[in-house]
Amino acid sequence: MSDFFWKIWSVLVFARQFGSFGRRTWIRKPLMIHDPKHISIGFGCFIRDGARLEVVSRKGLAPGKIEIGNNVTMEQGIHIVACTSVVIEDEACFAPRCTIVDTTHPIGVPEQGNRARQVSNEPSFVHIGKRVFLGANVVVLTNVRIGENSVIGANSVVTRDIPANSIAVGSPARVIKTIR
Template structure:
C-alpha cells in the first residue's frame, strides 16, 4: 500500500471533505490500476496474494476473494484471517472497513462507508463524508446485503440475504430486512439444525 498518509488522514477524518485533491486523484488511479491487475489473475496465481497484500490495508492469513472485486480504494479495508468473499463484493471504502476473522461474505454484497451531504451546493463541489464500518468475528453476510456508513455488526451474527443494514446489529443474532432488524438470537436449535428441519449430522 503506497497511498500517501495525508490522503488517508483526509479520508479517515470525521466531517465533510472535498474530493478533487490532485494527490488524492493520483493515488486513487494507482489503486484502481492495482485492482484491475487483481481481477485479471487466476486464483491459483501466486502473484494474486501479493497484489491483494499491496491493495488492502491488511490481509489476514487464508483470505480468499472471488473475482470480480470492486473497490474505491482498497487501502482503507482491513481483513482478518480466514475470511471469504464471494463474487462482486463492492467496497466503498474511502472510510475504513474492519472485517473480523472467519467472516463470510455472500455474492453482490456492498459495504458503503461514504455518503454525500443532502445540501445541493455541497454536492456540486463533490463534498462527502466517511464513517467506518466494523464487522465482527465469524459473521455471515448473505447475498445482496448492503451495509451503510458507521455500522457495527457484532461477532457471530448472521445478516439475511437482501438486507439493508442502517444501524448497529449486536452479536450472536440473526438480522434481516430493509432496514435490517434483529429477528432472533442464535439459539440451541441452531446447534442441531443447519437449515429449516435439516439436522446437522452427528459427529461434526
C-alpha cells in the same frame, strides 16, 4: 484464466502492492482495487471475481483504510468503499454482491456539482465482527457495527448496529432471532 494463475498473480503482484497481504490469500479476477497500500488482508483469505476494493482519499484528510482479517471469504461482486475505516474480522463470510460503505454522498444543493463525485468529510466506520455471515446482496451502510457470530439475511440493508449472535433481515435490517 485458471485459479492457478490468480494464486500466482496474488503472490507475485498483489502481495507487493497491499499494505499487508497474508499467506495463502488470493484474489480471483478483481474488477478494481483502488489505493491498495491502505488495504490489509490477513492469511487464508479468498476474494472471488469482480471485487471492488476502494480506499477514497479526501482533500486535507487522511486516506481511509480497509482491514480484512484471517480466513475471510468474499464471493463474487463484493464492493467495499472506505473513506475512514472498514474493519472485517476473522472468518467472516460474504455471499455474492454485498456492498459495504463507510461514507455517504452529501445532499447539498444541485449547483454544487455532481453528487456522485462528492463524499462526506465526516469521520465514519464500518466494523464487522468475527464469523459474521452476510447473505447475497446485503448492503452495510455507514457507522454500523455487526457483532460476532451474526447472520444478515439476503437483500437486507444494515443501517444500525446488530448485536452479537443475532439473525437480522429486512430493509432496514432488524433482529428476528438470537443465536445461542
